[in-house]
Amino acid sequence: MNALSWSTRLLMKRQWKRLFLSTSNPCLSRRKCEKRVVKVRFSDILGQEKAQRFLRQVMVREKMPHAYLFTGIPGVGKRSTAQALAMALNCLSPQDGDACGLCGSCRKILGGNAPDFHVIRPGSNKIGIDQIREVNHGLSFAPLSAQYRVLVICQAEAMTPEAANAFLKTLEEPSPGNIFVLTATEPLDLLPTIVSRCQKVSFQPLPRGVVANWISEKKGVSQKEADIVAGLSGGSIGRALEMAENEFLENRERWLERIAELPGFPRTEAQGVAFKWAEEIKAGGTSGAQGSSLGPAAVLDIWKSWYRDLLLARAKMGEHSFMNRDFSQSLKKMSMGFKIKNLAKSFFLIDRAAMDLMENRNSALVFEHLVLELRALAGRL
Template identity: 35%
Template sequence: MKTAAGFNAIVGQPHATRLLKTFIRNGTLPHALLFTGDEGVGKRVTATAFAMACNCLTLKSVIRHHSSHLDAIDACGDCGPCRKIARNHHPDIIRVAPLSSVIRIAQIRTLLKALTLKPNEAERRVVILSDAQAMNPEAGNALLKVLEEPPDRTLLVLTARQTSDLLPTIVSRCQHIRFSPLRTADIKQLLAAAGDIEPESIEAVAALCGGSYTRAARLIDSRWLNRREWIIQVMEIQMADHGESGIRAWLAWSEVLAQKKDLIEESLEILTMWLRDILVFKTDPQRVLNQDRLEALSTAVNQVSQTQVLQQIDAVDRARAALRANTNARLTLDAMALQMAGACLR
């Protein structure tokens, strides 16, 4: 998932890179590719590596001399086209991404206009359309035109989380490649290479990030780790207090949560992971996300029943849905806290 050296620098996606190398070696490049998978698993970086390989002058010579070994199919990183693409300076590598969370029809019309012209210098012009699920219906329908009648020497690479987020007509016109979540070992490798990070933090975040390096890089922030620690400590105390006084503590906690509105979603996500781990711990400790807090989980399992935990998860899910609908944050969190307190009293 590093950016400068092509396929062989991509971590954790051997299936995807093998397919792309095979297309290039055999000269069977699809006119449109669809990369699906979670955010932070390497879709955009792989799209850039693919664009480099399609235009690398050194690789072109290798293929001309009939080298059939897949390991030889990669961009050199040193020729003119490779350097321009790696630096995002190549005129024929066109990138389209959401503006304010949406890809609008005006962006697709601009793209279509550009594609009526011949490539400036590339062997293969490559369009990388990131987060294609963000296209509004008009933009999606406009894109169909270029997918149905692809311009000469032009390849399109769309990225999205899942095929169901796109128009079926778009999916049907693309060669689909699924990207897997990164393994914990891959995340650890990438975090270790990123800089001076404590091994304990790497261990915790690699288990919590769900196979997404983007998410791991966000979670490694000490502020997130401190917030997780605070939420777990609060849950340890309040789950142990089954008395009426506990209700006041739950409401005081919801008041603190509501004070930092930009962190509410993050806090509820941490809370959901913790409650989920309590359910999982008794039957399959290896699947626990908070691997560094196994002792606390062991205590929590003996404090609350499965039914109580499920009721608390339901309360958090309801709050998250209500907040996405722009309800009053304080009132929503108070309602969640009361439901969670009520679950502990049962």
């Protein structure tokens, strides 16, 4: 009974973190987030001062753990900080615990041709045993030209059970001169034995204002649009950039208007509407002259943000807590037609649909079923 209660509490904690911290599907656009925001040095990374300060202190003490676990949502600088750590450790002319960015060692890492800096990413959404075996073979030799060989495993939770067990043996018997950096969204998704052998470093979502100002300055978008994408990003610079660089905002408005209309449809018409939307989403977006570049996962993200805001509005939270602040008045008005428990159920229905898509379920059937269930929960007072 105690074990069941413990596991249930963990599940609820993870669900509610998704609800209030971010609407992001844990695998949605993760690789884009990681590749899009690759910085140079600690000083170039936005936010994450606490993580940077900890790493610099460890380097000063010269007692480097052989393995780190960087945790946090995608797009907040985990991969970039791992590169900054590798550069700082091997820099020939370090400055205040940071890399110079100019020496031969730094230039090799920046140029992508450093023999002692390796990044492992999932292939087909997983890291297989062959990738780990290849890594283990290379670790049997001393670093070629640097003081430390740094191996970064992005999305470490994507390791298959066989790969995770093989990597665990490497962690248990580390070779001198090797430092591992694992990145993951949630430590609970990794083997406890792997987590226990790593120094954990948490990366926090960035404040909405910080993301908005950065996006407005770097991408030249209006402050209003920057604020919208910053809110929807959940504190992820990577996601905010992705949304600012395409027609996301126009498509978002279109799909928000549609989901807002759902409670007004008679139940007899709901099935027809569900089928129509499901076919459009399966095709990659809405019909019409403008079209849409949004896929099924992105539409679900938008809907999750809507129901999250409805729940906060129904609980009388201020507009500052809304992700979709430009729809504040509509959210307040519409939320009064729902029970709080039905809004929570609706959010987790969308979350379940996102998981179904990750498992390669039929997207049209997933959306059709979801729309019908959301309509059934709408307006039940």
